[in-house]
Amino acid sequence: MPVDHRRIQGPECSEDYRKPKNLDAALLKKGGRRADGRKCGEQRKIFLKPGVVSQAKGSAYIELDHTKVICSVFDPREKASRNVEQQTVRGEIFCEFKFASFSGVQRRSHQQEADDKEYSLLLKNALEPAVCLHEFPNFQVDVQVLVLQDDGSSLAAAITCAGLALADAAVPMYDLPVGLSKAFTGDTEFYDPTGAEERLCLRGVDGESDHGVFTVGFLPTFNQVSQLFHSGHISPDRFEKMISEVGTLAAEVHKAVQAILLSAVKSSIDSSNNSKLLL
């Protein structure tokens, strides 16, 4: 679609430049409970299912309450030749992240917008260290992520989902990547934020300097952070503290992904009686 360069494309609606005076009462009720009844450090219930897209080599679907993400991984194909100077012989992951037009309150474009492209790059950075790229030199593996409904933590959900989809597609990996996100403003921290919590923390509360949303791609077995994305303002001490907590928080999600994968393998073995695995 041709872009109009003669006019200034402002946003469709305007936002108050003043930050809210204090935390919205709806987000943090008395007793420290959040709007959906969770505690501040509690994760939403995860629903994960591998092998949902029949046309793809591997796929997975994740649901974090109202955040729904589906990921498909395709067979390696020859690298679409782009920058000749950058070319290396090792393999590549090509990520395509897209929020569906109906995923948020406002309709989105059917083509990739700026934040879709940014998230694609972030997802690629999160997944790359986990995949054995030397096993498919000169090839690229396509990972397509579609957010069906966005209620916060969609990038974190996408990282976890893509990790499961890659494992489902028999792409050799060093580890199962796991995505986590935390929104914070001042002293209040929301682990696995919903959309409303994210939006508030991205703006921040008046008088509190630390605010933002923190998304981490983590490799649990090797205790390594593959990708870190923070939007907002954070002090170095706070930053260190949050990084040190990532390991314990990721263990929970990692356990869920492992359990799902194991049961998926088990059920396919049990269902195929004369499988070729019987040697």
Place this chain on the structure above:
Amino acid sequence: MSSTNERIICVPGQVLCASSNDHVAGQGTFERMGYIYASLAGVVKVEKKLEINIVQVQSLKEQSTVPSPGDIVTARVLIVKSRQCMCEIKCIGDIALTRPFRAVLRQEDVRATEKDRVKMYESFAPGDIILARVLPIMDVHTYQLSTAENELGVVISHSEAGVPMVPISWTEMQCPVNFTKKLRKVAKVIPENIDIDMEDNTETEKKPST
């Protein structure tokens, strides 16, 4: 790890065992810091070869095959130019591919002898099916092939009449309908469905063992 019917199932990143002189990382696994980890989700298999245990992981889905140097591949010739021809790899060994891969066959890799005297138009034609070997990867985009062996070269070629031609020597093929002869670099493999009187009747279309 969980086991069903004495099988051990694993996920990527799971520790399998400590690596030592008699425990070696095989396919589907990798070694790090003295331990063998799984890199696929599947069943663990330990193969014993000459007192060495090779730890492998077999996944339920076939790991996508990628042409690697030394493989014998089946390719179709797309474009023939004066110094090279562009091909499309259709099969690797016995495995047919879902996605074709592009490859290049250069003039100096067609034959083992008299490499510079080779004329591409007299060795291949567009539409030919050839057997070739993958050369070590040098170019980033495309694979390089070689037919510089007796068993490699054109296997199936169609004449203008649309009929598969019959090889009459290692440089010529003849159309059975109009008896015109065409020059090709013929492979020493006989297609199954063509009845040719050969000394060795048991020879079938088989790929040379790698």
